[in-house]
Amino acid sequence: MSDRRRNVRNSGPELTSGMIVLIIFAAAAILLTVYFICNIEYSPSEGTETDELTSAGSTDSAADNGTTGSSAETDPEGEEYISVSVSNSEIYSGYMVLVNYQYAFNFDYAEATVSLYHNEDKSDSYSLASSSISCAASVLEYLNEFLDAYAEATGDDGAIINSAARTYEEQVSIMEEYTELYGEDYANAYVAVPGYSEHHTGYAFDIASIGENYDSLWLIENCWRYGFVQRYQAGKEAITQISYEYWHYRYVGAPHAEIMMTTNLCHEEYVDMLRDYTYESPYEFTSSADGTVYVLYFVAASSENTEETTEIPIPSDALEYKIEGNNVDGFVVTVSYGSDTENSDVADTAAAGYEESETNE
Numbered sequence: 468m469s470d471r472r473r474n475v476r477n478s479g480p481e482l483t484s485g486m487i488v489l490i491i492f493a494a495a496a497i498l499l500t501v502y503f504i505c506n507i508e509y510s511p512s513e514g515t516e517t518d519e520l521t522s523a524g525s526t527d528s529a530a531d532n533g534t535t536g537s538s539a540e541t542d543p544e545g546e547e548y549i550s551v552s553v554s555n556s557e558i559y560s561g562y563m564v565l566v567n568y569q570y571a572f573n574f575d576y577a578e579a580t581v582s583l584y585h586n587e588d589k590s591d592s593y594s595l596a597s598s599s600i601s602c603a604a605s606v607l608e609y610l611n612e613f614l615d616a617y618a619e620a621t622g623d624d625g626a627i628i629n630s631a632a633r634t635y636e637e638q639v640s641i642m643e644e645y646t647e648l649y650g651e652d653y654a655n656a657y658v659a660v661p662g663y664s665e666h667h668t669g670y671a672f673d674i675a676s677i678g679e680n681y682d683s684l685w686l687i688e689n690c691w692r693y694g695f696v697q698r699y700q701a702g703k704e705a706i707t708q709i710s711y712e713y714w715h716y717r718y719v720g721a722p723h724a725e726i727m728m729t730t731n732l733c734h735e736e737y738v739d740m741l742r743d744y745t746y747e748s749p750y751e752f753t754s755s756a757d758g759t760v761y762v763l764y765f766v767a768a769s770s771e772n773t774e775e776t777t778e779i780p781i782p783s784d785a786l787e788y789k790i791e792g793n794n795v796d797g798f799v800v801t802v803s804y805g806s807d808t809e810n811s812d813v814a815d816t817a818a819a820g821y822e823e824s825e826t827n828e
Contacts, residue, residue: 547783548746553790553798556773561791562606562670562694562720563799565738568660568708570794572667578603580632580669592618593626593674602631603669606718610672613693613716621685625678629714633666656710665698670718683713690716691724692756696734703733720789722754722761722801738793741765746780746800758806767797 559573566572583589584598590611602610614626633641638661645654658664665671674686687697696719699712719727719734727737742765744750749764762782769777779798781788787803 548780549783551779551781551790552776553779554773555768555770555775555777557790558768558792558797559794561789561799562718563723563738563791564668564794565734566663566665566668566794567735568663571662572664573794574635574667577667578605578669580604581607583607583628583631590615592624593628594677596627596629600628600631601669602672603718606670609694609718613690613695614674616689616693617682617686620689621680621682623676623678623680623682625676625681627675627677628672629675630666630673631671632669633664635661635667638662638664638666657712659709665715665717668717671698672716672718673712673714674716675714686716687713691728694718694720694724696724696727698734700733703736706733706735721756722752722759722763723799725754725756726752726763738795738799741793741799742797749802760804760806762802762804764800765793765797766800 556576559576560578564572580601581588581604582599582601583595584600586607588607588611592611593614617626618624638659642654642658642661645658659666675681690697695716697713698715698717699707699709701711704710717734718724723737726732727734730737730740732740741750741763744764746764746766749762752761752763753759754761762785766777766779769775777798779790779800781800782802784804785802786805789801791799791801793799
């Protein structure tokens with residue numbers, strides 16, 4: 468009997484006083500943990516409010532980041548933009564470069580030209596006065612569109628390019644020829660000083676016709692639709708220092724050609740006007756051709772040092788943008804927000820907050 472009882476007593480582990488204490492301690496720890504998890508309250512430490520403002524993207528925080536390129540930043544009015552770093556040498560490049568008696572063309576930044584003679588990309592709607600005529604490669608398609616439309620509208624099959632891109636040496640030769648034939652006064656009135664001619668850009672064309680249906684008025688009134696302006700207008704001689712030339716057309720691109728036409732501004736006046744508009748207070752324009760909404764503004768170059776750069780703000784919601792030099796002191800920024808007819812919501816949003824210029828009313 469005693470052996471049997473001994474076996475029953477030893478059939479399971481015997482709880483000692485130490486084990487009981489350990490179990491009670493573990494249970495208490497579990498209960499305390501559950502209690503704190505269920506009842507803990509957040510108590511902000513000193514400075515939490517400031518930390519939250521900084522992390523939310525304050526102006527100081529954005530400035531400290533010093534990011535450029537495609538990174539989004541915030542201007543003082545809370546609008547997001549991307550910062551694009553552009554070499555100051557780019558003030559000499561782009562369709563908006565102003566070349567006149569004051570500002571020489573910088574040949575170091577000239578666009579590559581293509582010969583129009585026997586060029587398979589040249590339209591058949593116009594001819595060439597000589598086999599040496601060439602133009603900037605990027606504007607050939609716009610010249611084709613312009614003169615194709617002219618031929619279709621007027622029935623004139625005799626349009627001819629008398630002159631386009633010129634080298635410095637070619638301009639010297641033309642100046643000498645006109646001086647010899649017509650005198651110095653006449654040459655100075657119609658021929659730019661070598662180095663100061665728009666023809667150096669490759670964006671200028673002298674257009675005439677040997678056809679019976681020549682209509683110079685159509686060219687003047689419709690050139691803007693294809694990105695061109697009639698450069699030397701009547702009544703602007705005191706500004707351009709060049710006499711009226713109904714045959715001289717210059718490519719500046721959209722929407723600049725249309726704005727210059729609707730405001731009756733020559734290139735000099737237009738470049739001056741754009742200086743009045745900044746990123747914070749831009750010029751807003753809606754094209755009558757396709758309803759595209761544009762925002763334009765000027766950014767001064769950071770310095771005259773071409774090895775330095777300028778940071779240019781671009782709205783982060785822009786669909787497209789262009790940065791072009793004015794050949795004087797800075798950059799013309801053209802931002803596109805799409806068509807207000809095809810995408811009215813985008814256009815309405817883009818136009819909101821911008822004051823329309825008096826010259827565009």
